[in-house]
Amino acid sequence: MENILSAAQEILGTAVRVEDHRDWAIFWCPFHNDASREGQGGQPNFGVNLQSGYWKCLRCGASGGSLKSLQTKLGQEWKPPVSVSAPTRPKRPPTQVQLLDEAVSEARSVVQHSPAWNYLAGRGVTPYTALVYGLGYGIPAPRVHREIIEAAKQSMMVRRDGTWLWAGGVVYADPPTQPSVMNVRYIPEDQLPKGTRNFTPLKNHKTWGNRVQPLGSWRITNSTRTLIVLEGLFDMLITAQKIHQLGREADTVAVYTNGASPSAKMHRWLSEHPQYDYVLFVTRTKRVSNGRNACRLPSDTAARKFARCDLLIN
Numbered sequence: 001m002e003n004i005l006s007a008a009q010e011i012l013g014t015a016v017r018v019e020d021h022r023d024w025a026i027f028w029c030p031f032h033n034d035a036s037r038e039g040q041g042g043q044p045n046f047g048v049n050l051q052s053g054y055w056k057c058l059r060c061g062a063s064g065g066s067l068k069s070l071q072t073k074l075g076q077e078w079k080p081p082v083s084v085s086a087p088t089r090p091k092r093p094p095t096q097v098q099l100l101d102e103a104v105s106e107a108r109s110v111v112q113h114s115p116a117w118n119y120l121a122g123r124g125v126t127p128y129t130a131l132v133y134g135l136g137y138g139i140p141a142p143r144v145h146r147e148i149i150e151a152a153k154q155s156m157m158v159r160r161d162g163t164w165l166w167a168g169g170v171v172y173a174d175p176p177t178q179p180s181v182m183n184v185r186y187i188p189e190d191q192l193p194k195g196t197r198n199f200t201p202l203k204n205h206k207t208w209g210n211r212v213q214p215l216g217s218w219r220i221t222n223s224t225r226t227l228i229v230l231e232g233l234f235d236m237l238i239t240a241q242k243i244h245q246l247g248r249e250a251d252t253v254a255v256y257t258n259g260a261s262p263s264a265k266m267h268r269w270l271s272e273h274p275q276y277d278y279v280l281f282v283t284r285t286k287r288v289s290n291g292r293n294a295c296r297l298p299s300d301t302a303a304r305k306f307a308r309c310d311l312l313i314n
Helices: 002-012 067-074 101-113 115-122 127-132 146-154 233-245 264-271
Strands: 017-019 024-027 046-049 055-057 169-174 181-186 205-209 226-230 252-256 277-280
Touching (some): 101 146, 101 169, 115 169, 181 233
Antiparallel strands (some): 017 024, 024 046
């Protein structure tokens, strides 16, 4: 990792920042007009993956698979900029979601009498599963101690008006206590009491914290032999229900990556745990009636590349 960072800085100049938790180094993009060093929203958008050397600009779209290809594309005459201006927007403080147990407890205490309960039922999630996974309901302004509110603010979970960004959503903390990740699935506006959410979410879900291992892996025990890897929270919940119905909880656990592209640290976790058989399910709109075509990841594959297959659990 250090060798890739050093090589990248020889080409691009000093990194604006190094995101150790994601294994990325961030630079000002050399491919589009960035002379003012402003980037988009005051931040640079060019990143180099410190594990593979893959590089990409999220603004202009330039990308490549190695630092050699970056050097080739820039040309022999390219020289790194002398200026190493800092971004105009301050760096985000480290997350403190692990301190939010009190707020999560309140979210759980109201879930059965909240819009989340009917929403979960409509999505096929049983009360048993909701309680096992400690699902909660996002209260717009939970009544918690001041230090909890400050921790939520530092974790970028609170708006300036004091409304928590989990408002009107199904809340999942992973693991259930001292979580490293907080995940919310927003309930549609028409299923909420008027005025519950005074903002419009950009997506139907949001995540805070550091994803360093598959979510749901806190259920792994010494007897676990198979991990079913899915993309989303509700994929995991429904699959966990089926595992429970089949009586396979002793040896099989459902986990999810929180998206189709797992973080670098999550990939590393998978490669460091070869003792499990991995089955990856990708959600499709068309259901398949049996599980005979499930794609099984070989447990001795060091690279741990995901195979893709349909969601076969009925």
